[in-house]
Amino acid sequence: MRQALEHLHVGTHRRGLVEITTEVSEFVDRQPIDNGLLTVFCRHTSASLLIQENADPSVRRDLERYFETVAPEDPNRYEHDTEGPDDMPAHLRTALTQVQLAVPLENGRLVLGSWQGIYVFEHRRQPHTRDIVLHLIGQ
Template identity: 75%
Template sequence: MRQALHHLRVRVPGRGLIDISDEVHAFVREQRIDTGLLTLFCRHTSASLLIQENADPSVRRDLERYFATLAPEDPQRYEHDTEGPDDMPAHLRTALTQVQLSIPVEHGAPTLGTWQGIYLFEHRQHAHTRDVVLHLIGE
């Protein structure tokens, strides 16, 4: 049994879904682990991880609009606004999604479906550098 750990730094321009699939696939490929389990962990409270359709960009736009209705930026609505009006809505959007993914690895690759991609879902308006920890265990 072997394991590998990597910190993937993701520069995000602001709110939106950033496809990190290529970087994740490259990490798994480099480890030469044929069968195992890949865990991704986002080390932030205002960004999250999603597995979502990678073919039609309108899916990502619809997701962003939907989350804007679930957790709108409304200064009258929230007490917490330490980092601005997008602060608390970003925390809510993270709470409604996930900061950790587990993906089986088979034949040296994540077992994603044909139309699935791995996304960092940035919930803040401004540019950030996010840290996603990749941990692969297997043989």
């Protein structure tokens, strides 16, 4: 059994989805592991991870608009605003999504569907650098 671990630093420019499939695949390609399981972990409470369609950009725009309605910025709605009015909505959006993904590896390739991509979902308005941990285990 082999393991590999790497930190991926993802720059975000604004609230929204940033595809990281290529970077994650490049990490997998560098490893001497053919079959196993990749864990992708986001070390933040105001950003999350998604596996989502990567063919039609309207899917991403619709997701972003949906989350604006589910957890809107409203200074009268939340107590927590330590880092600004988008702070608590960002935490809620993360709670409704996920900070960890598990993706199987088969014959040296991620087992993603034809239209699936891996995304960091930034929930804050300001640019950030997000630390994404990649851990691959297998043989």
